[in-house]
Amino acid sequence: MHDCLAFADAVTAAEEAAEIRALASARTWGEARQVRMTHLWNPAGPDYEDPEDGYADDEPFVITELGAVMDGRWPRMVTTRAFEVLPQDLQDRYGKREFTLHDGDYLEIPLEGEAELVAELRGRGYDVTRDDELINLLDGFSLGSLAG
Structure with missing residues (x-):
């Protein structure tokens, strides 16, 4: 979403x-x-959407019309995961903490640093692979194409 590198476990x-x-x-x-x-968390689950609020069990469900999806709360922005999976020194060297109003902080890692960062991670024993489709799905980018 932010045209930067993203990492997942x-x-x-x-x-x-x-x-x-x-x-x-x-x-x-x-x-x-x-x-x-x-x-x-299940944004359609009973803790978040009550059938008494107008969503009966037999009514059609469209994930892209779900409130948490429309306002960007679900799934959480994938670029926030770098704080959990990257060593702090690499976060500091390659990334910049950015803030969004709805999702809070994320780590912006410019695409230009990919080769160097990946080499450094592999040198530390990390198994790093690139899977843009998976990252985009975890970010909610392709939710509309999954529905139906």
Whole structure:
């Protein structure tokens, strides 16, 4: 979203992507409420959307019309993950902390630094691979294409 590098933990990223796909494939609000999340929170779940507020279980569900998706709260911005997965010294050297009104801080790492940063991470024993499709899904970029 911010045209910069983003990182995710490979151990959980595929499972998080499966949770996003499962919610996006729900056809009704009832199905959406039943999607179990381990890594993410379910923005269609009973803790966030009450059927008494006008979303009956048999009503059609469209993930891109979900309040938390429309206002950018779900899934959380993927560029915030760099604070969790990158060593602090590399965050300081390659990135710049930026602030957004809705999502809080994220680490902006310019694309130009990719090769050098990846080499440094690999030199420290990190297994680094690039998967733009996965990163975009974790960021919610392709949610509309998953629905339906």
